[in-house]
Amino acid sequence: xxxxxxxEADRAEALPELLAAGWTMAEDRDALQRRFAFKDFRAAFGWxxxxxxxxxxxxxxxxxSNTYNRVEITLTSHDVGGLSQRDVTFARKIDAIATGK
Amino acid sequence: xxxxxxxEADRAEALPELLAAGWTMAEDRDALQRRFAFKDFRAAFGWxxxxxxxxxxxxxxxxxSNTYNRVEITLTSHDVGGLSQRDVTFARKIDAIATGK
Numbered sequence: 001x002x003x004x005x006x007x008e009a010d011r012a013e014a015l016p017e018l019l020a021a022g023w024t025m026a027e028d029r030d031a032l033q034r035r036f037a038f039k040d041f042r043a044a045f046g047w048x049x050x051x052x053x054x055x056x057x058x059x060x061x062x063x064x065s066n067t068y069n070r071v072e073i074t075l076t077s078h079d080v081g082g083l084s085q086r087d088v089t090f091a092r093k094i095d096a097i098a099t100g101k
Numbered sequence: 102x103x104x105x106x107x108x109e110a111d112r113a114e115a116l117p118e119l120l121a122a123g124w125t126m127a128e129d130r131d132a133l134q135r136r137f138a139f140k141d142f143r144a145a146f147g148w149x150x151x152x153x154x155x156x157x158x159x160x161x162x163x164x165x166s167n168t169y170n171r172v173e174i175t176l177t178s179h180d181v182g183g184l185s186q187r188d189v190t191f192a193r194k195i196d197a198i199a200t201g202k
Contacts, residue, residue, distance in 0.1 A: 041162050045153045052146045061142050065166035 004077075004084040014088045021095055030082030032075045032091055036098055044069050050097045060086045062094075105178075105185040115189045122196055131183030133176045133192055137199055145170050151198045161187045163195075 006014070019025075023034045038044040044066055051073075055061045063074040075091055077084035107115070120126075124135045139145040145167055152174075156162045164175040176192055178185035 041153075042157055045150075045157075049146075049150065052142075056143055056146075061169050063166070063168040065164070067164040068162050 004086060005080040006083045006085065006088070010085065010088075011083075014085075018088065018091050023091060026074060026076075030076060032083065032087055034073055034091075034094075036071045036073070038069045038071070041068050044071050047071070047097060051094055054090070054093055054097075058086065058090070060090055062090070105187060106181040107184045107186065107189070111186065111189075112184075115186075119189065119192050124192060127175060127177075131177060133184065133188055135174055135192070135195075137172045137174070139170045139172070141170050145172055148172070148198060152195055155191070155194055155198075159187065159191070161191055163191070 015025075018032060023032045025031070026033050036044075036047070038047060048064070048066065048071060051062065051064075060077070063076075065072050073094065075087040076082060077086055116126075119133060124133045126132070127134050137145075137148070139148060149165070149167060149172060152163065152165075161178070164177075166173050174195065176188040177183060178187055
């Protein structure tokens, strides 16, 4: 197990807060997903750009899709085959950007 | 029919060039799709940003998804229920950006 793979204890501590915030567990793999809706494309892509800069800074990248004002994002850590602490941290940062914090 | 919906003559004129360039017709609807691969996330998102600026300028937006260096893009015109001249123009511009022209 790599050092940042989520243990059961990590999951019990971190996931309830994210699930309460609107994240869901992917059905087919160990990943977190969330859908966001913005005012329009400009707002959606502006948010994506902020997330992209974070992703590049931390070298941890999302899987995501966008149609006009909607974005669906999936977080997982390919190198550990599932969720890691990086995904938890990234999810919290993504929420913070979305809510302007 | 709205004024920019593609006629059969338009399709015969415009689509062969796009299909030869790497675009495909979607299986389930009247839309053009293409997959691009870049060096890395930075290159992929840089290209997406250029496409997003074009999209906003012309008020015609793609459906797209990104995973690291890969982008899948779908073009269709929701207001005409299928392909329009805007999609053909947009596809050509997208190709031009991808190849640095």
